[in-house]
Amino acid sequence: MLIGRTRTGKSTIKSLLVDPTVVPTDLTLKSDSRDPLFETFHVSDNRIVLNIIDTPGLFEHGDDEMSIRDNDAILNTIEVCVNREITKFHVVCFCAAVTAGLNREDIDSLKLLVKFLGDEISKNSCLIITRCESKDDQQREKMRKELSEDTYFKEIAPFFKLGIYFSGSLNPDDYNKANESLYDQYSTIIDYRLSNKIN
Template sequence: MLIGRTRTGKSTIKALLVDPTKIPDEMMLKSGTREPLFESFHSLQNNIVFNIIDTPGLFERGPKDEMTIRDNETILKTISMCVNMEITKFHVICFCMSLTSGINQEDIKSLELLVDFLGKELSDNSCLIITHCESKTKEQLNALRKELVEDMFFKNIASFFKLGIFFSGSLNRDDYNHGNENLLDQFVTISEYREELIKLFTSEIKTYPICKMLFNRSSHVADIQKQREKEANERTEEQQRLIDQLTTIQANDQAQVKEIVQRYRESVRREEKARAESKYYLDSYENLLRYVEKKTND
């Protein structure tokens, strides 16, 4: 499974495994992957069928609450797709990261959130793939790996990726359009990346059951649901306090009345939002538990 933020080259990794000569499409402002995608391809060299799951971007910029709901939906959609296609285990989970402009603290933070979001139990099946490295030399890769491991932000989660750090890339479209000679060097480089990834994907690794991930997610979802319900109840209590204030102030104190009314309306808005999110997470939690129970009985 390939996961990571938008525009980190997840779909390009898929293309690299199938055909290293493929030229990526023109760079667009929006990500091409909007829903979880499942694809299979057959490696004649290894006589193995690869099943690859490409997820939409996770942990993009935006309000924290909206981001959490969106990411939770993405994970649930991905798991649901796997269930529908009778995929019961993950072999390798690839966390994808682009370092085209150096180590970015925001990217590292996204990785930390993903690790926490999916559960540290995935560690034995997880690797990190650094993308857009088609023009890097071996010396540059070694320096990049060393810099990353020693980075004050990344070193806190470096041990999570027990399968190691890998690299990926693709033939550069601009170089292709201009007929640049360095395309040959790029092809040699990405072919080596491809061999390393195929070697990883065909190695003997104990698979990670999806139902186990579901159990971890159900606990996480239940915790968030309780937080939202608690917040909604706090807003209800706040509204009662504001009503009590309105009954004690002078009616001619228009400024104070206006302020309390505004605070009351904002409190109602936040309560409605919290209760809507609480219902969403409660429904998600119950659906997850039903699935876990079904898989346990099976």
């Protein structure tokens, strides 16, 4: 299951799990996921079946105030997917985007989700820091250090028993313009896909 604050790249991760060569659609200000979406994918070369639940994000934003749901309403929609199946999840991925830093809303949404889902899923949980396509080893090491020293994150860090990972995808603007940074993004993405776990 992919879960986290709105606009953190959950749908992009889903797309990359199905096809690692996909270039995401242009980044917009609005979230793509309004309701939990359960999908099954067959990865033919590995003979693997992926059942992915892409959840709506917390702290929703939008242009129609009446359609913006509060966190309780979003948690209720997520509960539809998890209330009877929580022990069957192989991995629960909490997503946070690096583009704005790990801010108070990220920490609050992680705490809210941990409280909502319960400690019993900690053994199946990880944190994925998204939008890291241009972050090299040194920058990722700096982020690891910042996370380990963050006063608020320390409270929830033990929950992520599967570890903390980095994720990213090719920037669609760079891809469409054949930007030179595209090669660097590709190299970085390959590097962290091979070894990105924080111990």
